[in-house]
Every structure is written in structure tokens, then in C-alpha cells.
Amino acid sequence: MYKLIAIDMDGTLLNDRHEVPGEVKAALAEAKRQGVKIVLCSGRPIGGMRSYIDELILNEIGDYAIAYNGALVQNTHTKEAISEISLGHKDLVKLYNLSNELNTPMHFFDAENLYTPNADISEYTILESYLTKVPLHYRTVNEIPVHVSIPKIMYINDPANIDRIVQALPEDLSEQYTIVQSAPYFLEFVHPNVSKGNAVKMLTEELGIKKEEVMCIGDNENDLSMIQFAGCGVAMGNAIPEVKAAADFQTLTNNENGVAHAIEKLILEASKV
Structure with a gap:
């Protein structure tokens, strides 16, 4: 059973209109209801993630987000930085x-x-x-x-x-x-120590979650490190070839509710068995 899903935003969570589709919202809410941690993992600054974090109610006790391609890991409830690695x-x-x-x-x-x-x-x-x-x-x-x-x-x-x-x-x-x-x-x-993969690894170790209990979903080069780290790496249908080659599962595109499709197939259907 997967305990944490790290999800890229642009080209993954969001469709080309920069919206979270209703089907994706519903799948995320159900996965969270079943105890799966949902972690948005983006190259965006944390301020550019905040409206989506609030929209998806990923700001409760024990919720986290990863910003700036892994340079910041933040507790979204307390706004405390769990990890912060910057340039000068x-x-x-x-x-x-x-x-x-x-x-x-x-x-x-x-x-x-x-x-x-x-x-x-x-x-x-x-x-x-x-x-x-x-x-x-x-x-x-x-x-x-x-x-x-x-x-x-x-x-x-x-x-x-x-x-x-x-x-x-x-x-x-x-x-x-x-x-x-x-x-x-x-x-x-x-910073050379920063990547999405390193940030997800650090957070899962902090939470006592094993690598094989982690799913990561992405589409572009900055997602490759977390796709490679994950117990299950998921490539979007619109992902670059390198991400598709590294992934364990390929879902639909960001305009076809690909995140929802992956969660349904790999988590929600499995929980019904």
C-alpha cells in the first residue's frame, strides 16, 4: 500500500488551463481519506503553490509541500520549513x-x-x-x-x-x-544537494515511510529524480521520453485527468480488493 504520493504540478496535476480538474480533486480527496499523504512537489515557489494547496485542503495537520524543485520542504499547516537549501x-x-x-x-x-x-x-x-x-x-x-x-x-x-x-x-x-x-x-x-528526489527522500525518512510505499508522478526533467527514487514512478502521458523510460507506470495526459487515472488504478482499485 502506498502511504505518500508526491505530485508535480505544471503538466501533471494541472491541465493546460492551470486548473485542477474535478476528477483529479476527487481522486486526491479519496486517497487522502484513506490515509495517503498527498505532497505537491513543484519547481514553483511556495507562494505560487499556496492557492492550490488551499483548494485541495492540503494544509491540515501533517500536510507538507515541496517547492523550488526541492530547495524547500514545508509543513503547510504550521508554515515551518522542514528543509531549506539555498544559493547565495x-x-x-x-x-x-x-x-x-x-x-x-x-x-x-x-x-x-x-x-x-x-x-x-x-x-x-x-x-x-x-x-x-x-x-x-x-x-x-x-x-x-x-x-x-x-x-x-x-x-x-x-x-x-x-x-x-x-x-x-x-x-x-x-x-x-x-x-x-x-x-x-x-x-x-x-544547490547541488537539491532535487525533487532528494526532497522526497528526506521527507519520507522524516515520516518513517519506506521507499516502496512512495509513488511519484511527473512529466518533465525536473521530475526525473523523484520518479527514479519512488517505489512506483508514474509518467504522465505528456511526459518527456526520459521520464517515461524511468517510470514504472504510464498514465494519461494532464488534460485527460492522468493523475486521477493513476491513483484510481494503483491505489483506489487496489484498496477494494
Whole structure:
């Protein structure tokens, strides 16, 4: 029996209208009623997850969420950080200078806000602020306090340019950061110890839940580590090939209630036997 389900949001939990379909809500509510912990696990900042956490009533005693691709694990009832691993000002300067060399816009988060050092603000930065409902500010790197705590830094660009940037990254950069693509136009940098898989592992150990009792559902590169960690990794029908190859089960797409289909097949039907 699975005791915890970690679920990605964009492209997984949410349909393309950024809504949680009714069928998905019902499946999550029934799984929770049966004692399964539902943990939203997203690249989004925690503020950009909050409305969905509240909508799904995942803010009760013993509820948790994972934000910033694993940089923050939070008790959603008390708002206490169970784990918080961030980058610093030196990382910001390094990745900003590299973004200039690669001719790509960037943005980054602190605990409450989204910032861009680019005076010509990218449409993808505006999209990020809109989707996550996090306030956006223009700040030069020199205006950012040296003691800043940065959960995540992102390069943003057209998909073809993101592919070019990935190819042009210095080889040793992957030793200094966890680098993942969460969307065709987002390339994300977090602390090297941070990943969704590591965050799910830490939380399950904290809760005394075994690996084989964990299900993880996702669609993109930043979900791969938790798909590989899980006792049952579930790939969405719209997942990238690498996620499908690593998964134990493939469900329907995010526009076909894929999360509900997986929960029905792997948890709710099994509980009736």
C-alpha cells in the first residue's frame, strides 16, 4: 500500500488551463481519506503553490509541500520549513555573468519575491510572475543584499535558445549546481544537494515511510529524480521520453485527468480488493 504520493504540478496535476480538474480533486480527496499523504512537489515557489494547496485542503495537520524543485520542504499547516537549501550572492553573480556571456535573460527568487537583473524584462519572466502570483521586481545584481538566500535561479528563453544554452554551459557547472529543465523555456539552477528526489527522500525518512510505499508522478526533467527514487514512478502521458523510460507506470495526459487515472488504478482499485 502506498502511504505518500508526491505530485508535480505544471503538466501533471494541472491541465493546460492551470486548473485542477474535478476528477483529479476527487481522486486526491479519496486517497487522502484513506490515509495517503498527498505532497505537491513543484519547481514553483511556495507562494505560487499556496492557492492550490488551499483548494485541495492540503494544509491540515501533517500536510507538507515541496517547492523550488526541492530547495524547500514545508509543513503547510504550521508554515515551518522542514528543509531549506539555498544559493547565495556569489552564485547569483557567477550565473548572471554567465547569462551575459550566453546572451540569455535570467531571473531568481528569494523567499517572497521574483527578481530580474534585466532592464528589458523577458516575457518568460512576466509569465513566471503571472503563473506563480509572486511579485516581480527589477534589481541590478549590485542592489541585491550580499546575505541574500536564493532558492532558485533561472535562465529563460525561447526553446531553441534554451537548447543552445544547455550545449554551451561550462562542463564543470553541473558539479556546482543541480541544473534541470522544467519547461521548454526554463532552465533552472539550484544547490547541488537539491532535487525533487532528494526532497522526497528526506521527507519520507522524516515520516518513517519506506521507499516502496512512495509513488511519484511527473512529466518533465525536473521530475526525473523523484520518479527514479519512488517505489512506483508514474509518467504522465505528456511526459518527456526520459521520464517515461524511468517510470514504472504510464498514465494519461494532464488534460485527460492522468493523475486521477493513476491513483484510481494503483491505489483506489487496489484498496477494494
